[in-house]
Amino acid sequence: xxxxxxxxxxxxxxxxxxxxxxxxxxxxxxxxxxxxxxxxxxxxxxxxxxxxxxxxxxxxxxxxxxxxxxxxxxxxxxxxxxxxxxxxxxxxxxxxxxxxxxxxxxxxxxxxxxxxxxxxxxxxxxxxxxxxxxxxxxxxxxxxxxxxxxxxxxxxxxxxxxxxxxxxxx
Numbered sequence: 821x822x823x824x825x826x827x828x829x830x831x832x833x834x835x836x837x838x839x840x841x842x843x844x845x846x847x848x849x850x851x852x853x854x855x856x857x858x859x860x861x862x863x864x865x866x867x868x869x870x871x872x873x874x875x876x877x878x879x880x881x882x883x884x885x886x887x888x889x890x891x892x893x894x895x896x897x898x899x900x901x902x903x904x905x906x907x908x909x910x911x912x913x914x915x916x917x918x919x920x921x922x923x924x925x926x927x928x929x930x931x932x933x934x935x936x937x938x939x940x941x942x943x944x945x946x947x948x949x950x951x952x953x954x955x956x957x958x959x960x961x962x963x964x965x966x967x968x969x970x971x972x973x974x975x976x977x978x979x980x981x982x983x984x985x986x987x988x989x990x
Contacts (some may be wrong), residue, residue: 868932875923882916 822829824847828839835845889909897906 870927870929870931871933872923872927872929874933875927876920879916879918879920879923882919883913884916886910886913886916 823837823840823842823844825842826837826840828837830838830844832848836842837844886909890906890913893905893909897903
């Protein structure tokens with residue numbers, strides 16, 4: 821089998837490409853499924869939901885809801901002789917517009933977001949995290965009292981050294 825990403829030839833039972841790490845097991849399953857049903861048309865995939873697209877959709881939904889509520893708010897404002905409900909709905913519509921503009925200007929349009937986003941980081945696949953589950957290993961000697969290094973090495977006393985020197989002279 822040849823890797824479609826880098827062209828490296830490998831055995832059929834290998835799960836990942838030895839050169840680039842592409843997952844070959846899924847490719848083998850895909851090729852086996854296509855051999856059985858060659859006449860079917862490919863299923864069009866849903867558009868990728870990026871952060872920009874999600875933000876624009878949320879802002880548009882908020883504006884739509886405010887537009888639907890606008891007649892009821894106008895009626896309440898007219899009957900109650902108070903602009904409160906109308907101002908509330910108009911503020912929500914303006915917030916939706918600002919949300920759309922902010923998403924269009926500042927959100928990323930490349931990386932997919934959401935629960936169906938593909939994960940391509942450090943070998944993550946499916947529900948398995950990329951680096952494994954975090955583990956906690958306590959340091960066993962962290963809180964213990966440190967050894968007194970003065971007790972380990974005792975320097976010779978001055979009188980002992982002087983006595984040795986006097987013994988040499990005599």
